[in-house]
Amino acid sequence: MTRIVIMGGGPAGYESALVAAQHGADVTVVEAAAMGGACVLYDCVPSKTFIASAGARSNFRNADELGIRTNNTEAAVDLPRVHGRVKGLALAQSADIRARLQREGVRLVTGHAEFCDNQPGLAQHRLAVRTADGTEEVLSADVVLVATGATPRILPGAEPDGERILTWRQIYELRELPEHLTVIGSGVTGAEFASAYTEMGVKVTLVSSRDRVMPHEDADAAAVLEDVFAERGTTVAKHARAERVERTADGVVVHLQDGRKIEASHALMTVGSVPNTSDIGLKRVGVETGPGGFIPVDRVSRTSVPGIYAAGDCTGVMMLASVAAMQGRIAMWHALGEGVSPIKLKTVAANVFTHPEIATVGITQQAIDSGEVPARTIMLPLATNPRAKMEGLRRGFVKLFCRPATGVVVGGVVVAPTASELILPIALAVQNQLTVEHLATTFSVYPSLSGSITEAGRQLMRHDDLD
Numbered sequence: 001m002t003r004i005v006i007m008g009g010g011p012a013g014y015e016s017a018l019v020a021a022q023h024g025a026d027v028t029v030v031e032a033a034a035m036g037g038a039c040v041l042y043d044c045v046p047s048k049t050f051i052a053s054a055g056a057r058s059n060f061r062n063a064d065e066l067g068i069r070t071n072n073t074e075a076a077v078d079l080p081r082v083h084g085r086v087k088g089l090a091l092a093q094s095a096d097i098r099a100r101l102q103r104e105g106v107r108l109v110t111g112h113a114e115f116c117d118n119q120p121g122l123a124q125h126r127l128a129v130r131t132a133d134g135t136e137e138v139l140s141a142d143v144v145l146v147a148t149g150a151t152p153r154i155l156p157g158a159e160p161d162g163e164r165i166l167t168w169r170q171i172y173e174l175r176e177l178p179e180h181l182t183v184i185g186s187g188v189t190g191a192e193f194a195s196a197y198t199e200m201g202v203k204v205t206l207v208s209s210r211d212r213v214m215p216h217e218d219a220d221a222a223a224v225l226e227d228v229f230a231e232r233g234t235t236v237a238k239h240a241r242a243e244r245v246e247r248t249a250d251g252v253v254v255h256l257q258d259g260r261k262i263e264a265s266h267a268l269m270t271v272g273s274v275p276n277t278s279d280i281g282l283k284r285v286g287v288e289t290g291p292g293g294f295i296p297v298d299r300v301s302r303t304s305v306p307g308i309y310a311a312g313d314c315t316g317v318m319m320l321a322s323v324a325a326m327q328g329r330i331a332m333w334h335a336l337g338e339g340v341s342p343i344k345l346k347t348v349a350a351n352v353f354t355h356p357e358i359a360t361v362g363i364t365q366q367a368i369d370s371g372e373v374p375a376r377t378i379m380l381p382l383a384t385n386p387r388a389k390m391e392g393l394r395r396g397f398v399k400l401f402c403r404p405a406t407g408v409v410v411g412g413v414v415v416a417p418t419a420s421e422l423i424l425p426i427a428l429a430v431q432n433q434l435t436v437e438h439l440a441t442t443f444s445v446y447p448s449l450s451g452s453i454t455e456a457g458r459q460l461m462r463h464d465d466l467d
């Protein structure tokens with residue numbers, strides 16, 4: 001029986017454990033904190049739960065336009081309840097995952113795992129597990145999966161204190177909403193929290209080191225978000241790189257590299273993550289890390305050392321829960337000799353949970369504009385969609401990209417309140433190489449936002465006819 005040890009119980013770790021157990025392996029997961037990993041306890045799940053509460057408050061704000069008057073002009077936020085719900089849901093999900101793994105016969109060990117091979121190049125590997133009470137156990141494995149995730153990056157001079165200078169993992173301890181929150185770093189994490197706190201009624205300043213928010217996302221989508229921020233009084237400080245954050249008697253001062261200063265009550269640091277790879281004995285087994293400390297892997301999650309695989313945020317490959325899980329599953333299928341296809345990143349659907357949401361799949365607009373990928377494109381504003389009019393939605397759009405000759409769908413972008421749900425038909429088309437004609441001839445409900453996706457298919461088809 002193949003002995004598999006998995007370091008880390010996040011999506012990469014627990015999903016791979018389920019696959020390995022299903023295929024009859026002897027599986028142990030070593031997790032330093034709790035099952036579900038940072039994803040469930042501190043990052044993805046808590047943030048999306050918090051955002052759900054923020055969205056509920058915003059629904060009140062928009063009701064007036066639809067002719068529904070509420071008693072309170074301002075919907076009040078019961079923050080302890082919001083935070084209690086966030087933490088409760090995270091713990092419950094962690095417990096569910098733990099129970100499922102135990103049902104499948106996976107051995108769970110709580111502790112910090114580290115390679116302890118005597119030399120590199122051994123056929124089997126050994127891991128020393130240090131538990132919280134100081135005991136140590138050594139595990140032997142034919143296959144090891146490193147799935148140790150990542151941790152918030154700390155900017156020197158802006159060390160979080162848990163009170164005024166915060167990482168996104170500390171915000172759920174606040175007893176009151178910040179008066180004025182400065183969010184430092186405008187990647188996806190920064191944009192999501194800037195949007196959520198704006199919806200909670202907090203004055204927000206978002207510090208972006210570039211000329212726009214979310215430099216790696218679709219530019220048209222980011223522009224929509226900037227419009228919403230402007231309308232709701234959220235300031236975006238552009239070309240603004242934070243040098244340090246000073247704690248004052250009643251707040252913080254963010255010092256920018258160009259000499260500007262931003263005063264606020266709290267600072268939320270969202271300047272990226274660093275992989276948890278520095279203290280797990282990688283050198284001892286001959287695994288070299290790449291730039292930023294990430295572990296280089298191939299498309300079936302192999303490291304350069306036989307028998308050692310890596311998956312998830314510690315590899316730096318599209319840092320998403322869905323990708324982490326797929327990398328982990330693929331590693332196990334490969335290690336256990338099952339037929340496996342290498343991971344296809346061009347088919348990954350992703351969503352930014354701002355208001356409105358921004359969902360993407362496949363080829364990007366940037367790749368098309370730069371000439372890297374030939375494609376025909378269409379962008380339909382939601383303002384022309386009948387359902388959007390009924391709902392009072394003025395912002396947002398559907399973009400669809402297809403191959404010039406065949407009409408095969410290669411990508412798309414949806415900006416809408418429920419973009420995370422609406423992207424699926426486009427993802428299905430990209431994954432299965434469906435054409436714009438397939439979309440065009442599919443019935444969508446009338447009236448529906450998804451009608452804009454089938455309409456985009458029809459408009460690209462018309463272009464096709466003219467070719």
Ligand SMILES: Cc1cc2nc3c(=O)[nH]c(=O)nc-3n(C[C@H](O)[C@H](O)[C@H](O)COP(=O)(O)OP(=O)(O)OC[C@H]3O[C@@H](n4cnc5c(N)ncnc54)[C@H](O)[C@@H]3O)c2cc1C
Nearest residue numbers: 008010011012032037038039113148149312313319320321
């Ligand atoms: C604020 C935020 C929101 C996000 N929202 C989304 C989202 O909406 N959708 C999405 O797809 N992705 C989202 N992500 C990304 C997602 O959380 C990560 O991609 C995902 O957590 C990666 O899973 P993982 O298994 O690699 O690592 P993690 O979830 O980080 O789990 C790794 C685990 O390994 C453990 N560990 C570390 N070292 C050791 C060791 N030596 N021994 C034992 N255990 C160890 C850690 O305790 C941790 O529990 C978000 C990220 C952030 C920061």
Ligand SMILES: NC(=O)c1ccc[n+]([C@@H]2O[C@H](COP(=O)([O-])OP(=O)(O)OC[C@H]3O[C@@H](n4cnc5c(N)ncnc54)[C@H](O)[C@@H]3O)[C@@H](O)[C@H]2O)c1
Nearest residue numbers: 185186187188189190209241242270271272319351352353
């Ligand atoms: N909804 C989701 O799926 C979701 C949500 C959050 C994060 N994630 C994933 O997690 C990963 C990390 O995203 P992220 O946003 O946490 O990190 P990131 O590294 O993508 O963004 C951090 C941003 O901070 C900026 N920055 C760094 N130092 C700065 C400074 N001193 N002053 C001002 N700005 C500074 C960087 O230029 C960058 O734009 C991404 O792959 C993302 O997709 C996904």
